[in-house]
Amino acid sequence: MKVLVALSGGVDSSVAAAELISAGHEVVGITMRLWGGESDTGCCSVADVDDARRVAQQLGIDHLVFNFTEDFHTSVVDPYVQAHRDGVTPNPCIECNRHLKFHRLSERADLLGFDAVATGHHALIVEGDDTGSGERGVRYVARGADPAKDQSYVVHMLSQRELARTLFPIGHLTKAEVRRRAVALGLRTATKPDSQDVCFITDDGGRARFLGDRIEFRRAVVVDATDGTPLGETGALEMVTIGQRRGLGLPGGGPKRYVVGIDRESARVSVGGEDLLLRSQQGVGEVVWAHRAVAGELRVQCSAHGDAHPATLEHTADSGGADEVVVHWLQPQRVVAPGQSMVFYDSADRLVLGGGIAL
Amino acid sequence: MFPEAVAAMLPFYSERFANPSGSHRFAREARAAVDEARDLVAEVIGCTPGEVIFTSGGTEGDNTAILGTVARRSGTAVCPAAEHHAVLASVERVHGLQVPVMADGSVDLDALASILELTPEVTVVSVMAVNNEVGTVNDLAAVAAVVAEHAPQAVLHTDAVQAPCWVDLRTITPHVQLLSLSAHKFGGPKGVGVLVARQGATFDPLLIGGGQERERRSGTHNVAGIVALTEALRLTDAHRNSEVSRIAGLRDRLVDNVVAGLDGVHETVPRSRKVAGSAHLCIEGIESEALLFLLDEAEVCASAASACASGAMEPSHVLAAMGVPRERALGAVRLTLGRTTTETDVDRGAEVLVGAVDRLRRGKGSGRR
Numbered sequence: 022m023k024v025l026v027a028l029s030g031g032v033d034s035s036v037a038a039a040e041l042i043s044a045g046h047e048v049v050g051i052t053m054r055l056w057g058g059e060s061d062t063g064c065c066s067v068a069d070v071d072d073a074r075r076v077a078q079q080l081g082i083d084h085l086v087f088n089f090t091e092d093f094h095t096s097v098v099d100p101y102v103q104a105h106r107d108g109v110t111p112n113p114c115i116e117c118n119r120h121l122k123f124h125r126l127s128e129r130a131d132l133l134g135f136d137a138v139a140t141g142h143h144a145l146i147v148e149g150d151d152t153g154s155g156e157r158g159v160r161y162v163a164r165g166a167d168p169a170k171d172q173s174y175v176v177h178m179l180s181q182r183e184l185a186r187t188l189f190p191i192g193h194l195t196k197a198e199v200r201r202r203a204v205a206l207g208l209r210t211a212t213k214p215d216s217q218d219v220c221f222i223t224d225d226g227g228r229a230r231f232l233g234d235r236i237e238f239r240r241a242v243v244v245d246a247t248d249g250t251p252l253g254e255t256g257a258l259e260m261v262t263i264g265q266r267r268g269l270g271l272p273g274g275g276p277k278r279y280v281v282g283i284d285r286e287s288a289r290v291s292v293g294g295e296d297l298l299l300r301s302q303q304g305v306g307e308v309v310w311a312h313r314a315v316a317g318e319l320r321v322q323c324s325a326h327g328d329a330h331p332a333t334l335e336h337t338a339d340s341g342g343a344d345e346v347v348v349h350w351l352q353p354q355r356v357v358a359p360g361q362s363m364v365f366y367d368s369a370d371r372l373v374l375g376g377g378i379a380l
Numbered sequence: 381m382f383p384e385a386v387a388a389m390l391p392f393y394s395e396r397f398a399n400p401s402g403s404h405r406f407a408r409e410a411r412a413a414v415d416e417a418r419d420l421v422a423e424v425i426g427c428t429p430g431e432v433i434f435t436s437g438g439t440e441g442d443n444t445a446i447l448g449t450v451a452r453r454s455g456t457a458v459c460p461a462a463e464h465h466a467v468l469a470s471v472e473r474v475h476g477l478q479v480p481v482m483a484d485g486s487v488d489l490d491a492l493a494s495i496l497e498l499t500p501e502v503t504v505v506s507v508m509a510v511n512n513e514v515g516t517v518n519d520l521a522a523v524a525a526v527v528a529e530h531a532p533q534a535v536l537h538t539d540a541v542q543a544p545c546w547v548d549l550r551t552i553t554p555h556v557q558l559l560s561l562s563a564h565k566f567g568g569p570k571g572v573g574v575l576v577a578r579q580g581a582t583f584d585p586l587l588i589g590g591g592q593e594r595e596r597r598s599g600t601h602n603v604a605g606i607v608a609l610t611e612a613l614r615l616t617d618a619h620r621n622s623e624v625s626r627i628a629g630l631r632d633r634l635v636d637n638v639v640a641g642l643d644g645v646h647e648t649v650p651r652s653r654k655v656a657g658s659a660h661l662c663i664e665g666i667e668s669e670a671l672l673f674l675l676d677e678a679e680v681c682a683s684a685a686s687a688c689a690s691g692a693m694e695p696s697h698v699l700a701a702m703g704v705p706r707e708r709a710l711g712a713v714r715l716t717l718g719r720t721t722t723e724t725d726v727d728r729g730a731e732v733l734v735g736a737v738d739r740l741r742r743g744k745g746s747g748r749r
Contacts (some may be wrong), residue, residue: 054692070691087669088692132743133673 022136023047024188027122028077028084030069032210033141033191035076036199039206040190041139042080049135050077050084053126055093055117056221072210079208089125096120098221102235105259108285109360112175113219114325119178127186139188143196144173146184147372154319154367154374159312160184162373164366167195174325177364177376178309229260239288243269246281246293258283261290263358264298281356299353305363308344308377315374320366321348323357323379329366330354346377382567382615382719385608389569392604400601401592410603417610424617425559426550427576433593434606437573438541439466440586441560444575444597445537446470446504448583449558455503455533458495460487461701462516467506467539468697476502481701484653485516489526496530505534509552510542513685513698513714514649515658517547524555535581541565541573544616545718546624546655557581561613563605567719568612572605619719627717628656630726634715635659637730642737646708648699657718662704663711666740669693671713674736680729683714 026038028050041048052073070086077084097116104111122140130138143165149155162179165171179187191199203211222231232238238257245252253271255261261269265280269292281298282291308314316336320329331351348363357363357379364376392413398406400414414434422429435441446457447470457476459467462485471478479495480488487507496502507523510516520538527536537558543549544566553559559576563569577583577596589598632651639645644664654660663671668684672693675682685696699709715729 074691085673086692088694090692129670132670132740 023134024049024137024139025126025130025133025135026050026139026190027126027141028052028073029141029216030072030076030210030213031141031216032203032208032213033143033196033199034073035080035141035208035210036194036202036206037139037141037190038076038080038082039202039208041188042082044190048080048082050080050082051126052084052086053093053121054086054088054090055121056098057090072213076208076210079206087126087129089121092125093117093121101219102232104360105232106236108259108283110262110358111360112362113221115175115178115362118176123176123179123183123187127183131186137186137188139190140176141191142172142176142189143167143170143192144176144189145192146179146187146189149372154369155372156312161311163192163371165189165192167197170196172325173366173373174322174362174364174376177362177373179311180309181312184311229257232259233257241283241288241290243271243290243292246291246297249291252292255290258285258288258290263356295355298355300356301350301353303348303350303354303357303363304345304380305348305377306345306380308346308375310375311373315365316346318368319374320368320370321350322364322366323354323361329364329370331368334365344377345380381564381569381608382612384615385568385612388611389604389608392607396603400603401590410601413603413607414601417606420610420614421574424549424613425561425574425576426553427578430594431576431578433575433577433596434601434609435560435573435575435597436571436602437564438464438539438560438562441541441562441573441575442466442506442537442539443470444583444586445558445560445577446476446506447473448586449504449535449537449581450474451584452582453503455501456499457504457506458492458499458502459506460492460508460518462487462511462513462698463506463508464512464539464541467508471506483702484649485511485514485698485702486518486653487523489522492523493526493530496527496534500531500533502531502534504537504558505531506537506539508542509538509540509547510655511698512542513696514660514702515542515654516649517653517655520552520555542655544613545620545657548617548620553578558583563609563612566612566616568609569605572602572609574609623719624656627721630721630723631656631659631717633723634717634726634730635661637727638733641730641734648702648704648712657716659715659717661713661715662699662708663713663737664708665744666711666737668710668712670740671711671733671736674739675713675732678732678736680732682733683716684712685714 024041024046026048028034038050052070074084097113101111101113127138145163147161147163149159149161150157155161162173162176164173222228236259238259241255241258242251243253243255255269261280261283263280278292279298280290281293316334318333321332322329333349335347337347359379361379362376363379365374398410400410418429418432421432456474457471458479459471460481461478462481477495479492482488505527507518524536527534535557538556540559541562557578558581562573585596587598592598646662648660648662684693696709
């Protein structure tokens with residue numbers, strides 16, 4: 022096959038490229054330039070592009086850089102900022118996968134005559150059989166071999182059409198094995214640390230500075246959720262997330278207190294004990310399905326590295342379509358901050374059946 | 381590179397390796413090579429040997445001309461918005477101003493006049509001889525007249541890096557006080573260039589130390605580079621007339637074939653306004669990044685705008701300055717012809733280009749994804 026491999030300059034995509042080459046594919050490396058501004062790492066910095074190019078040279082494949090900064094701005098950065106303005110907690114890495122890696126890049130690859138796009142995600146693409154929940158002849162994203170590094174959550178949005186044209190060449194390897202192979206090949210990225218956090222936000226200044234340059238923060242009063250007693254004040258309502266415990270400037274000591282409510286109208290943040298966060302159900306919108314809409318018993322994961330909890334999925338009558346569902350938890354779970362992705366796995370906790378965004 | 385230029389530089393990496401600033405016999409031999417080179421370069425440029433400063437290339441020339449003049453004489457700088465980044469960044473550093481350009485990419489002389497009139501502190505005006513992206517030629521005699529009338533205190537610098545193959549430098553030099561060249565644009569090696577500083581054009585040097593080049597550019601001479609630059613400049617000058625008409629014919633053939641083979645192709649600059657070796661097209665319905673990939677795959681090497689540090693193509697500031705709509709600029713492609721280009725090359729280039737554009741347009745229209 023002719024495969025376009027997305028090289029981020031990290032170890033996973035480096036080894037992914039090497040795996041494809043040794044499997045006999047015709048491979049071209051590509052790095053997406055996504056962010057024109059300051060950046061420490063993660064697909065965006067010149068140093069990472071240098072690493073990607075040097076790995077490609079070492080592996081003897083062509084390497085190109087595609088400039089997708091405008092698309093990244095429109096599909097990832099602008100919505101990220103707007104979400105904070107709206108009091109929603111976005112997941113930019115998932116939106117980048119959805120709009121850039123598996124849409125813009127995949128489309129470009131198709132246009133240029135490639136059969137598939139490969140990335141270094143720790144996930145698998147499997148065909149269902151009739152033994153599990155998967156259907157025969159249907160492709161699914163499945164959890165990667167390394168439970169600690171599994172990234173099926175962030176690539177959950179792939180449709181059948183996209184799954185047919187996507188490869189995850191290192192999904193069957195543990196991270197340790199990926200690094201071992203990189204060392205064996207003498208790849209310069211072998212010991213490079215994993216990327217962390219949001220790639221377009223620099224360590225220096227962080228999220229507060231990034232958003233502060235783009236949003237006018239509002240002050241908000243922090244109150245006790247049970248009796249409304251004022252406890253303090255926070256300088257940036259837009260930075261507060263449901264479930265957050267630290268960074269509200271409240272005095273230490275005493276029982277742990279979490280953000281349990283945000284009233285944007287009156288600029289009030291209520292805090293309380295963990296019990297106030299527990300819910301028996303959770304609405305999910307903008308749902309996409311691997312194949313077709315499912316309901317009934319399954320597992321639902323609400324963060325990149327969280328557990329998937331057993332639940333029952335119900336299609337609400339008034340939602341008018343399969344893109345809005347209600348998750349009924351078997352055991353009460355913490356409320357999911359609106360904007361976070363919720364991913365549906367089969368009851369064996371292996372295959373991704375679909376996913377959406379917490380309402 | 382001209383094979384003659386390669387041959388000329390080799391002895392200076394072996395038996396004639398000496399540093400020309402030394403005093404022994406081998407140094408004197410190297411010194412003689414640099415002196416002779418300077419005489420020849422001056423002759424082709426149309427200036428005196430004392431006005432020739434050997435540099436590391438176009439960026440150093442542009443930086444020195446603008447930053448050095450402002451450092452010496454204070455004030456600020458102005459340049460057209462379509463200049464090379466080596467000029468734009470220098471002008472920005474001295475808090476200078478950008479002058480609009482016309483739709484063909486040449487400097488808007490009326491706007492230049494009024495900006496100079498409103499900005500009496502301008503000490504250097506920098507206007508390129510030939511645009512590196514779209515090939516537009518500026519009328520430097522007219523620019524010089526505007527500067528003389530509206531900013532008599534200012535010197536005129538021209539980034540003439542793209543000029544030597546297409547324009548007789550002797551027709552440019554009389555109009556300017558400072559002029560920058562880079563050897564790799566006329567068949568010489570990378571990493572060597574010339575800054576011409578006419579008498580009276582004083583500036584603070586960018587590089588200080590050993591005092592080479594009459595205290596205007598310190599640093600040990602790149603003797604091999606200087607000798608090769610000189611040989612390449614000599615050959616370029618000698619063959620210019622015949623080459624310009626030959627290459628203009630090839631360029632016309634290339635562009636005519638592309639225009640005949642495709643709908644929605646726009647010539648960015650009228651051919652009468654640009655140099656012979658430049659073909660710049662904006663092609664509707666495609667993205668240049670995708671087109672460049674297919675061209676490269678077919679071993680046709682082309683460009684769109686300029687690449688940033690990561691190697692990604694940046695949207696062209698030149699097209700933006702010319703007022704080319706963004707939608708149209710997305711499909712920009714730039715094909716450059718030169719000394720080694722043949723009729724077979726341009727015919728194949730046109731065929732590959734037409735085929736690649738067809739393929740991209742079909743792929744996009746088919747809605748396969």
